[in-house]
Amino acid sequence: MPLRRPLKSLIKLRYRGTQLAVFVVLTYALAWSSWFSISTPFVQKGGIYFRILGSWHGIPGPDLFVLLGNLSPGIAALITITLASGKTGLADLWRRSTAAHASFAPYAIACLLPIAYSYFSLVILHILGTQAAHLDSPFRHFIDLALTLPFAPLFEEIGWRGYLLPKLEKTTGDFRSSVLVGLIWGPWHAPLLLMAPHPGMALLDVLIVFCILTIGLSILFTWTFNWSRGLLLPVILLHGFHNAATSYFLSSTISAGGWMPLLILTVIVWLAATAVLIIGRMYKNGREEWRVAGP
Template sequence: MTARAPLERTRGFDVWGFLLFSHGWTWLWWSVPIIADWHVFEFPGIVFLIGGGLGVTIGGVVMAWWIGGQTGLADLKRRLVDVRLIPGRWAVVTLALWPALALVGSVAATVVDGASQPASAAPLLDLLAEPVVLVGTLLVIFLLGPFHEEIGWRGYWLDRLQLRWSALTSSLVLGVAWAAWHAPLFLMVGYFSSWDFSPDPALFAFNILVGTILYTWLFNNTARSLLAAIAFHFVGNATGQLLDLSPQADFYQTVATTALVVIVLLWWGPATLRRDEERPLAPY
């Protein structure tokens, strides 16, 4: 199948069609356990939790096919499996940036506020004593966010946004949509209480908005690698769930992340967030 005619694109269907599908599907499914007051990690609530989360995945795949046909699907697959798209220095950024920012936040809490224990690796250490549980936990972290979300956000949607707007504007649009997509989780019985943290909704949304700029920065410097985005997302989520930060350290981590974003924007430029002048365009 060849790419679709440009009629849908001129009407913005390639952008807003995905948004309507991803949020509509997810919020419809997630509304059921919220209304029924079901625990989302127990049956039947977990069925709706998982089913709803697939909205952004299905939306990314369906829209890649609808707009790009077989070319769109092939491009999605290539960026998912091709490790060669990620230069060595960007592999380091992918795997080390989030832990490094957590460390900076912890050190700042110690130096500025005199915190005696700004961070604890107890969750990780407990899991290391039970390798099977550790693997299971990492698998859950991987599946409940990084893999299925990135197929939509960076696998499909970011490309379409950057065809219209600058990298910074695209990041902000995606960040707002991404934060809003998560909003029902705060209304679900047992979702955040089942983990070792319960984020403040406003800080959670701000961190997503700021972090989205870093995702775009990584995306545009790894030849649009979906694999890099998934790994970046996974490391970020794993760091947050396996390392307990004090409220002060968490605050300073947010400050450090925001400062890094400012540096990135000043160095790379808000229009591109990349070294070269070519914008990353989808091949369809």
């Protein structure tokens, strides 16, 4: 009588294509189910609140479900790694993500590059005659950066660069891997784009331009990730500073500029990505110098 195979071995994901498919499906399912729930009465009236020193503080239901959706790439990556490699895969991800083998340069680039391309986008908008931006104190944006860094940037990068990118780089060139990550990363935001105001621009046009922007960003993120030899912290910082810098410099221009701020930002980001490709320093410390985990 044949021995029964353990349940764990039955559900173990043995093939890379299956692993990638499971990761993508889980990422989209977890995020989109959270984000499309935001308009429901349960979420609109809900939230998590605590009474502190006589006052109520907390997270409203819609903000909470946006946050839950942002966590989906990391959660999906951890589930997929567990099914494919178990504790060994999780330990390897932790080792690659936390080993202190990067120079100071990737950290500096991660902090300064988003400020640079966001600021230059604002300058171009001003030259083109778009209504001047109303810049508030940057302090609030840095507070938001500090508060959100352990959540959306961290969990997104565990999925996009910690798991998906190294898997693709095993069989695909670095540039193609960047494009593929961007093509998955961009449409993933579709429900959030549906809820965000974009005056003078159809949703489909917004999604197309946003995906082009995301592919350009993916090239910059891949360059930073491989430059640091697979360390996640630089790309987590890059992600957080991108969110903070674009919010600070460009959010107030959306109502006045319509589609123009997004388009200008996309052009500037692609100029930076093209410069990275042409200069030839992209992936100088690439895959050959650090081991990628997983089968």
